[in-house]
Amino acid sequence: MEIHVVIAQELGVKPHQVEAAITLLDEGNTVPFIARYRKEVTGELKDEQLRDIEERMKYLRNLLQRKEEVTKSIEEQGKLTDELSAAITKAMKLQELEDLYLPFRPKKRTRASMARDRGLEPLAQALFTTATEEELRQMGAEYLNEEVPTVEDALQGAMDIVAEEASERADIRQYLRKAMWETGHMKTELVGEEEVNQGFLQYNEEYKEPIRQVPSHRVLAMNRGESLGALKVSFVVPDETFIQYMVDTVQGTARVEHSYIAEAIADGYKRLLYPSLERETRNAMTEQAEEQAIKVFGTNLRNLLLQAPLSGHVIMGLDPGYRTGCKMAIIDREGNVLDYGAYYLTMSDKQAERAKQELAKKIRQYGVTLISIGNGTASYETEQFTSAMIAEEDLDCHYIITNEAGASVYSASKLAIEELPDLDVSIRGAVSIARRVQDPLAESVKIDPKSIGVGQYQHDVNQKQLGATLDQVVETVVNHVGVELNTASPAILKHVSGISSTVANNIIAYRKEHGAFTSRKQLLKVARLGPAAFTQCAGFLRIGKGENPLDATPVHPESYEIAQGVLTQLGMSLDDLRNKATLETAKAKLQTVNVEELAKQLDAGVPTVRDIVEALQKPGRDPREDLPAPMTRKQIASLEDMQVGTVVKGTVHNVVDFGAFVDIGVKINGLLHKSEFCAYHEHPSDVLAVGDIIEVEIISVDAKRNRIGLSMKREKSKHLNRQGHRRNGDGNPRRDTPRKDGQQPKGERQQGRNSKNVKDVRSGSGNPMRDRNNRGKRQEKEQDLGALLQQWADRGGRKR
Known part of the structure; x- marks a missing residue:
């Protein structure tokens, strides 16, 4: 497996780009440095792409290492076949690999292992070749001893071996794991005290939802409910259909009249396989939900940190x-x-x-x-x-x-x-x-x-x-x-790229001892900041009033010669960047330059020259200046002032899977549910970000419960500061059924500022409404397996 080729296919980029990125990462370069100053090498891969490459690189390397360990372990047992070796090589997920290894993994003593120790494995194999129960009982009598006192004990031991082997078959586990995901439902039941249950009332006995459709925030809400003792969460799956599939798969073409195989497999399913698959599926759902929650938090944090400063104020x-x-x-x-x-x-x-x-x-x-x-x-x-x-x-x-x-x-x-x-x-x-x-x-x-x-x-x-x-x-x-x-x-x-906590403190100490930095080169005098760290950090550190005007720009010192060449080609010098009057003239010239032609003349990369030209136009520029300033007020409104139909201006306080909470100037934040957006988006963060200023229409007011419902569907509602560069496009491609009465969907807690008169109730709620809209081919494919299983069950399983 060539890791860079696999990642390139997954991310839709060229293999040489991934290979270059992996090389740079292995050399100790940071993602911000590679994204900004090694664009020619990586083909201008973005920060997000480099993060994905780094994550997948670690995963696939771990997978390769685990394959070696698994192969060695099975080989030492003398059980490695060509077919198994090929399957291990082909596995692209750790879960697939662990399924293959499960039958060979060293285990604690089990009912099956004890049966094998008693010499009952031949009898287990005989279950598939002996036609009648009478013949089996006669054969079982041959295995009687002190540890196996009766024929029933012998047959039970044989069945235990079959049960374990069936539950550990990789093909069965993979098939039924997928079937559980696609055909199963999640069901909850309130089991706690009344006070504990208050935050989870929507997850009563009537709640039931397809496993594959449960959104991430609802998964985490149910997990919280379980941990608090308020909820019991379970799966509802077609057990008989699954068991019949296992029987047909394990028994194959064997023609027997007895029921020992079917009984053994049913036991293996209920006692071993189902609990394992349920646990794996719950873990997978939790892992996916946590990844989504972390992604949402990260997106919100990014937008919060990028809010425009309100400088110039006392x-x-x-x-x-x-x-x-x-x-x-x-x-x-x-x-x-x-x-x-x-x-x-x-x-x-x-x-x-x-x-x-x-x-x-x-x-x-x-x-x-x-x-x-x-x-x-x-x-x-x-x-x-x-x-x-x-x-x-x-x-x-x-x-x-x-x-x-x-x-x-x-x-x-x-x-x-x-x-x-x-x-x-x-x-x-x-x-x-x-x-x-x-x-x-x-x-x-x-x-x-x-x-x-x-x-x-x-x-x-x-x-x-x-x-x-x-x-x-x-x-x-x-x-x-x-x-x-x-x-x-x-x-x-x-x-900052390349700077550790220790080096950061050393920079402060150097500044205190020697005064303000006047040149980036002085960084090399800071303790423990060597040439390698300097390369990583220098371009991200600015000196506003330094000896060299380029020190106030994102131009890296390694490219100062190119930057001076750009100025020379345009008939300018570094001094033109110091004076406001000449700077305006320089900006005008830089705006008309042909970057590709200039790069050829300077024998430099186009991305580097492009970035330099942009940086020279605005020395000392703060990219946050391009963002809208936060909204300020002079007077307050009350919840009683809010009337349905009123259009108000607000600031997005938080973006979550099911919508956004908006500060409209009262003591609680209004909920803008994603069903009330102007159009469908895969995730609310595709269109809204923390700090955005928007106009929304009030569609519901519940003063008793301190809730306000908002909408952007109306023509008079609008996004006042669309900033396309802040939309990341991440999220779960689902939307919940809109409420027709205009009320907020149940379970999504109103967020707002804490007040003596406003109780902050921590609810484990989500929005347990069914998704009633089909999603075209994707959903049709998801339903294929469930339909086939059902048809097969209706026929009574495979005919023998």
Whole structure:
């Protein structure tokens, strides 16, 4: 098996591209570096493609290693045949390989192994060659001894051997595993106490759904229900049909009148095979669901980190609270703390009035133009207070609701103590909330990405896999945006290509000792940052006011000569990039250049020259500048103000499998179910991203249950900031049946800001409605096996 050829076929790229990528990865190059600076070598493979190649490369190498181990083990047993060897070579999945190895895998003592130890294997074989029960009983008498005292014991031992061998046959396991997936149903039953069951009421005795159609969020919801003792989950499959298939397959052309084979196989199915296949299928469903949940979390995190900074503001950060008060911090345009304090906004009218006067005074004193309010406990009451203060005091500022997830963890961290040593831990949270608006990426990387609540069931998935995926997302975003070398924290530096936590701290230490970096070359003086690490990281680190203007661009030092050649060909120099007036002239020239012709003249690759030309047009450019700014407000709305039919503007807070939660300015987020999108999409993330600003129509309001239903179907609803580059196209190609009454589908929990008056109920719910739309040829193929099995069962199995 040539790994690069297999991967190329799977991903739809050329084998030489995959081979080049694997070589670069094996040499220790990072994915961001390869994607950005080795485009000529890989044929311009994208970051996502390189991640897929890296993942598949590891899987297939592990498969090859396992094949060697399996082959060696079977060979040592003296049981390796040419047919088995060919099957092992052909296997492309670990599951297929393990099916082949199962009969030869060393086992603990089983009923079958004990029967073999008693010498009953010949009797097991005789079941297929001896026609009548009487003949078998006579033969069984020959095996009687102290360990096999009766004929019944002898025959039972023989049947145990047949049962185990039938349940371990690779062809049977593969066929019935597929049949279970395609013809089986998932069924649930409430078994817990009333209080525990509350979050899972939709999974009552009436819930039953085809296994292959259960969406990932519902799988995870049922898993949670089981773990909490609220649900019993089981499969419903055509057992008799499956058993008959096994009998016909195992018995083959044998002509016997007795029932020992059928009884043995039925026992093997119920006792050995079915529990194993059910467990494997549940594990596969969970693994698939976790992968989807992690993918959704990763996509949401990426879009959250890529939100446009609201730079140029003096910002007041408010960390809401009841008993301990609302913590306040004011930062300047560079993020430095100007003032801080604590105020009681909700305890009494007198305290609230005093707080209003003092905060308004500080807003005027420092020229605050934006107030950032954390979305945690007491957020809605704090927003009410802020809206009223802005109106009553006639303040020239707006406010924004900010995701404060992880702020408390950061506040007590070693990094926070180093950055803000003179501030109380509670005040550091307010500083973080303010800085998250000023530069979302720089501040968000200071906390564990798993703490950022933009996923679904993130606490129920494989935490190691989740952490690895989210780290990749952070790495991708950080290197895509670039990092200012002289202001970056170690938290963001450690995500730069080629830089470890140790090297990041060494960079900070060098900066403190020697002052600001003036050249990328100085990085080579940092302890433990050698030439190899320099190659990986240099292009992603920026020096805004360095000696060389190219240090402020994504142009890699290895390509400086080409960059200077580009400028020379256009009659320009590096000095033209320093002056605003000449820079505009340079931009005009660069926009008209023929990249292909210029690459020939410079004997350089077209992708490299293209990137250099683009970088020279905007030295110091932040790619987040192309994204729309987050939405700010001056006044608040209440749930009672929301009327069905009203079109409102909102910010996408979270994207999940079944839709999106949208902040429309009230204390809870509205649910935009995917059935209410303008058109069908494979996944909500194909059309929406965290931070998007959209116009939606309110289609339902349930004040008692704190729920709002939204729609984008109406002509007056629209997406205000379509950013095609943020749509990844990942997701599960399913959509649930829309509700005709306009209400939110059951089980999808309303998300919103925590409030004293809003109970945060953790529900294990999904949306257990049947998918009633056929999916063309794909679904027809899925049903083929089920139809054949049913027809075969109706005929009474294979005729003998």
